Amino acid sequence: MSAHTANHSSEEGQTRRDFLLLTAGAFGAVGAGCFAWPFIDSLNPAADTLAMSTIEVDLAPIQEGQAITVKWRGKPVFVRHRTAAEIEQARAVNVAELRDKQSDTDRVKKDQWLIMVGVCTHLGCVPLGQKDTDAKGDFGGWFCPCHGSHYDTSGRIRKGPAPKNLSVPEYSFVSDTLVKIG
Amino acid sequence: MGSGQRAEFKNPVVSWIDERLPVFSLMQKEYGVFPTPRNFNYFWNFGAIAMVMLITMIVSGIVLAMHYTPHADYAFSSVERIMRDVNWGWMLRYIHMNGASFFFIAVYIHIFRGMYYGSYKKPRELLWILGVIIYLLMMATAFMGYTLPWSQMGGWAATVISGFFTAIPVVGDMIQTLLLGGFSVDNPTLNRFFSLHYLLPFVIFAVVFLHVWALHVSGSNNPLGIDVKSSQDTLPFHPYYTMKDTFGLGVFLLLYVIVTFFFPNIFAHPDHFVEYNPMVTPPHIVPEWYFLPFYAILRGLTFGINPYIGLSLVAMVVVMAPIYGGPDKKTGLCGLLCALGRQFALPLLVVAGIFFALGYLSQVEKASGGALLSLPLSDLVFINAKLAGVLAMFGSVILLVFIPWLDTHPVRSARFRPLFKWATLVLAIDFVVLGYVGMEAADAALFGVIPLLWIGQLGTGYYFAYFLMILPWLSRNEKALPLPVSINEAVLKA
Ligand code: FES
Numbered sequence: 001m002s003a004h005t006a007n008h009s010s011e012e013g014q015t016r017r018d019f020l021l022l023t024a025g026a027f028g029a030v031g032a033g034c035f036a037w038p039f040i041d042s043l044n045p046a047a048d049t050l051a052m053s054t055i056e057v058d059l060a061p062i063q064e065g066q067a068i069t070v071k072w073r074g075k076p077v078f079v080r081h082r083t084a085a086e087i088e089q090a091r092a093v094n095v096a097e098l099r100d101k102q103s104d105t106d107r108v109k110k111d112q113w114l115i116m117v118g119v120c121t122h123l124g125c126v127p128l129g130q131k132d133t134d135a136k137g138d139f140g141g142w143f144c145p146c147h148g149s150h151y152d153t154s155g156r157i158r159k160g161p162a163p164k165n166l167s168v169p170e171y172s173f174v175s176d177t178l179v180k181i182g
Numbered sequence: 183m184g185s186g187q188r189a190e191f192k193n194p195v196v197s198w199i200d201e202r203l204p205v206f207s208l209m210q211k212e213y214g215v216f217p218t219p220r221n222f223n224y225f226w227n228f229g230a231i232a233m234v235m236l237i238t239m240i241v242s243g244i245v246l247a248m249h250y251t252p253h254a255d256y257a258f259s260s261v262e263r264i265m266r267d268v269n270w271g272w273m274l275r276y277i278h279m280n281g282a283s284f285f286f287i288a289v290y291i292h293i294f295r296g297m298y299y300g301s302y303k304k305p306r307e308l309l310w311i312l313g314v315i316i317y318l319l320m321m322a323t324a325f326m327g328y329t330l331p332w333s334q335m336g337g338w339a340a341t342v343i344s345g346f347f348t349a350i351p352v353v354g355d356m357i358q359t360l361l362l363g364g365f366s367v368d369n370p371t372l373n374r375f376f377s378l379h380y381l382l383p384f385v386i387f388a389v390v391f392l393h394v395w396a397l398h399v400s401g402s403n404n405p406l407g408i409d410v411k412s413s414q415d416t417l418p419f420h421p422y423y424t425m426k427d428t429f430g431l432g433v434f435l436l437l438y439v440i441v442t443f444f445f446p447n448i449f450a451h452p453d454h455f456v457e458y459n460p461m462v463t464p465p466h467i468v469p470e471w472y473f474l475p476f477y478a479i480l481r482g483l484t485f486g487i488n489p490y491i492g493l494s495l496v497a498m499v500v501v502m503a504p505i506y507g508g509p510d511k512k513t514g515l516c517g518l519l520c521a522l523g524r525q526f527a528l529p530l531l532v533v534a535g536i537f538f539a540l541g542y543l544s545q546v547e548k549a550s551g552g553a554l555l556s557l558p559l560s561d562l563v564f565i566n567a568k569l570a571g572v573l574a575m576f577g578s579v580i581l582l583v584f585i586p587w588l589d590t591h592p593v594r595s596a597r598f599r600p601l602f603k604w605a606t607l608v609l610a611i612d613f614v615v616l617g618y619v620g621m622e623a624a625d626a627a628l629f630g631v632i633p634l635l636w637i638g639q640l641g642t643g644y645y646f647a648y649f650l651m652i653l654p655w656l657s658r659n660e661k662a663l664p665l666p667v668s669i670n671e672a673v674l675k676a
Contacts, residue, residue: 040360043374049364069461074366076461097553122568123345124366125338125463145465146342147481148624159547160624161484163566 054182056174059113067130069118072181076118076126077169078142079179082153087111089140090154100165104154107168115179116155117169120144122162127151142166187211212398217416218423219404221673225299226402226423227430228292234431235285236390240383242278250330252376254369257332258457276446282324283449284438286472289317297585298606300594301403307586309396314582316389321473321579323382326375328470329367335451337458338467340367340375349572366460406672407595408665415669466623474620475613476575479645481624482638483571486563490541497534498651501527505654574642581649589653593662601660602653609648616641 055072057079062068067080082090090104108114118126122144128134129142129151137143137150139158144151149160156165171181189210191197200206249268251260264271293313296302302310325343329336344361348354363370401410410416417423441448449471453464469477485491503519523530544553544560545567553560565573581588589602596603619638626634666672 043363044360045364046370049368049370071461074364074368074460123342124348125342125467126461127463128465145463146338146467146624161481161567161571163568 054180057179057181058177059179060177064112069130070181072117072169077181078114078116078118078130078155078166080114080130082112082114086140086153090152090156093152093154093156099157100163102156102165107154107156107165109171109173113179114153114155115168115171115181116166118166120146120149120162121157121164121166122147122149122160127166213424214418214420216398216419217401217410217413218419219402219410219415219669220417220422221404221406221669222402222423222426223405224426224430225291225295225405227427227434228288228295230427231431231434232285232288232292233390234435235281235288236383236386239278239281239285240387242274242281243380243383246274246278247380250376252330252373254332254372254458257330257372261331273442276442280438280442280446280449282327283471284434284441285320286324288434289320290472293317293582294610297609298596298603299403299405300407300589300591300596302586303589303594304586305400306396306403309393309400310586311583312389312393312396316386316393317582318579319382319386319389323379323386324470324472326379326382329372329375330379331454332372332458333454334456334458334462334464335453335467337367337460338463339469340371342467343469344371346572346575349569351569367458368460403594404669405595406597406666406669407593408669411668412670468621471617471621474618475616476578476620478616478620478638479578479642480571480575481620482635482642483574484567484635485542485545486567486570487565488541488545488561488563489559490537490544490557492541492564494534494537494541497530497537501530501534502651502654505658574646578645581646585649585653588649589657591657591660591662593665598663598665599656599660600663602656605648605652605656609645612641612644612648616645
């Protein structure tokens, strides 16, 4: 009987030890994860960086065919007063043929005002096309010089490596000539 | 280590220390009498040269950090202050700036040496992988250093490179924000890059230590690629190779010093002298020259993976299956694929080619919008061009890790493998051509007619074909020339 007991208890000892080892290991891993998280999360944007900023833009001085660039959350936002020809060009496109299918009407609140984040959806350069003298690409909108993405007069991707249209931020018209972004 | 045989030292102080901590014995064993193949050529200098460059970078970097301010408002002017006001500051910075380039030159030659002479083959696989890790760490360090002067070029390079992560579906944007510490490259980014740029060189140093340790376990490869058989094949490291390394190092440093003092900005660009402006991208941004080939690969993928490209890739996998699986694989899924691949290799390759062309053309946009070739389902892109580009670029570097298993040919040195030799030399040329393509604007053309994009795409194709198709194929099919009996005999004959 004693042999049996010894055998039994040693087996039990083994499983107990395994159990302790596993639980201790699991707790250790969870603990290490909890400990690591503050270090990783500290790399995320700090409160001051996050402090959501909204900006107001006065549209009155922007003539038809002109565009301005404003800074919002550290990024450029394009505000363009489009000409009738540009709007027509943007509307004439067959949406089904586009890479990122979106009609021009979905991208603007008022036809003549095109407002979007001026960051190329490829790898984040600022496309050219805000100034008259800039290259505007094959579709008369914007051209990203970094790897050659072409955007049309609605800011939609038409050619080149970028996967998406230039993104439209949240904005609202406070009055006819004042817009709030953010 | 160090617990083995101790050497005898005459100097009592040295002897006293060595009894307690056998560092002198260790040095004597690993660098004094260490048996080294007697037939090294000058390609074997570059490991030592790279080591000297690493130390140069660490020393100049530590001093520069004492004068530099890692803050978005002051970084640019603190670098200008180093250039104008700090004693010898201009020299320290030029040493550091050009030192990075020369470090990469040494390392690229070192890597090419390893590939050409098959130094990655058994028993040196781990040695090779440690080397690839060093190379990856160097790239990360160099990229962050490029950002620190807070110039237009550096700031936008950081934007573009961190943008790679936005290609990852779903969590990509979150990762980018985490890396940058904000929504764009700004002060938090600069701070963390500085911290890491200071840390990583020491990590590199540690991995170099492991790399050298592994080297001293397996011993060096040599231009013949055959194993050392007797002590007649070797020479003690000192004085033979300490001398040869010193000579090669002297020549290399001479070139480095000439560039540093007479053409210090030869690798620079006007946009390095303009402070970073997050609102305006410079019209033509390029990474440092040592990243250009990978940049060309990134830009070369203007197309994603749609059903046609996907089918083409599947066909290629089937063709390659018997080569990867080996002739004896007859069972299971692999057995089936292998049988198919063996039976229909040529037709499958043709099919792969046709589908690739279809998939490619259906994703080329006409100037008037829409695809050049409209095919059913061609818009169904599983992996878009952006993600494909990023994957190809990272893949092209990571592939290096797997060479020991892609090239399983029993003969190491290209000297005895005529086909491998040419394929590898073409790869070296391809790498340079890709670098040229990466340097030019995205829409540039060769002689004004051939778009560089096409050349970049061809070059990318060869790069991947070399590693994934040519190396495995040659491993099975290339007949090597007869090998010499021993290093000693080959040396005496010559
Ligand atoms: S960032 Fe615009 S095309 Fe790459």
